[in-house]
Amino acid sequence: MPPRSGGPEELRISGDDDVVRVRQLVRTYAQQTKLSLVDQTKLVTAASELARNTLIYGGGGFARVEEISDGRRSGVRASFHDEGPGIPDLTLALADGWSSGSGLGLGLSGARRLVDEFDLDTEVGRGTVVTVVKWKR
Amino acid sequence: MERVPILKIGGVLLVSIQIDLHDQSVLALQEDLAEKISATGAHGVVIDISAVEIVDSFIGRMFATIASISRLFDADTVVVGMRPAVAITLVELGLTLGGVRTALDLERGMKILGQLGRQRRGVLPHSGELERDF
Numbered sequence: 001m002p003p004r005s006g007g008p009e010e011l012r013i014s015g016d017d018d019v020v021r022v023r024q025l026v027r028t029y030a031q032q033t034k035l036s037l038v039d040q041t042k043l044v045t046a047a048s049e050l051a052r053n054t055l056i057y058g059g060g061g062f063a064r065v066e067e068i069s070d071g072r073r074s075g076v077r078a079s080f081h082d083e084g085p086g087i088p089d090l091t092l093a094l095a096d097g098w099s100s101g102s103g104l105g106l107g108l109s110g111a112r113r114l115v116d117e118f119d120l121d122t123e124v125g126r127g128t129v130v131t132v133v134k135w136k137r
Numbered sequence: 138m139e140r141v142p143i144l145k146i147g148g149v150l151l152v153s154i155q156i157d158l159h160d161q162s163v164l165a166l167q168e169d170l171a172e173k174i175s176a177t178g179a180h181g182v183v184i185d186i187s188a189v190e191i192v193d194s195f196i197g198r199m200f201a202t203i204a205s206i207s208r209l210f211d212a213d214t215v216v217v218g219m220r221p222a223v224a225i226t227l228v229e230l231g232l233t234l235g236g237v238r239t240a241l242d243l244e245r246g247m248k249i250l251g252q253l254g255r256q257r258r259g260v261l262p263h264s265g266e267l268e269r270d271f
Binding site for chain 2: 016037096109
């Protein structure tokens with residue numbers, strides 16, 4: 001694991017307001033890490049999609065945001081945890097335009113395109129953890 | 138929940154989004170706008186997003202929905218003032234905002250609505266009007 005520079009912070013996601021708070025928290029970290037404005041915007045947008053997924057599909061959960069470093073560069077890692085129903089078909093869930101809910105189906109696939117690293121850990125009946133990383137260029 | 142104010146200037150409704158949008162505020166804005174267009178008979182809606190730092194798929198979909206709703210009331214919608222970082226992010230996200238008219242700034246947006254309004258009042262029947270969506 002890379003050593004941490006900016007300590008992790010967690011936020012509960014149980015309502016609309018929390019999605020906005022997650023966006024603000026991720027932006028704070030992105031600014032601290034001095035990501036470019038475009039990269040900040042991409043990361044915050046991805047976080048917004050994922051936080052909403054946690055709320056709507058996962059039935060709520062929490063987000064964890066931290067500054068990370070791999071020795072050469074720094075970045076921001078944000079993860080979204082829920083104990084919801086999990087995702088039965090990952091290929092389908094990551095396909096553009098597919099949605100199990102009322103969304104556009106861009107949430108997961110779109111968020112994935114906006115970040116440098118994307119990891120999805122899910123188990124049916126247990127929940128889902130989505131982790132994304134954006135590195136400073 | 139904060140509500141986004143809707144201002145009326147002549148036949149145009151101006152919505153300037155100055156808050157960090159909650160999903161509920163987004164839904165409320167759609168409803169408020171439909172009410173207001175219906176009540177005022179406005180021919181145009183301008184949504185100013187120059188203060189908006191991020192547009193995700195939910196917010197982006199709102200623009201398309203508002204444009205569709207306004208069309209039902211015979212009004213045009215123009216989204217103005219998108220920040221460059223937001224534009225880049227939207228494209229990468231895969232959100233094309235098809236069917237939503239955009240303009241660089243408020244001034245140009247108002248100009249576009251003025252032109253569309255004149256077209257409407259002018260030569261009739263306007264053959265191009267029905268094909269505007271394309």
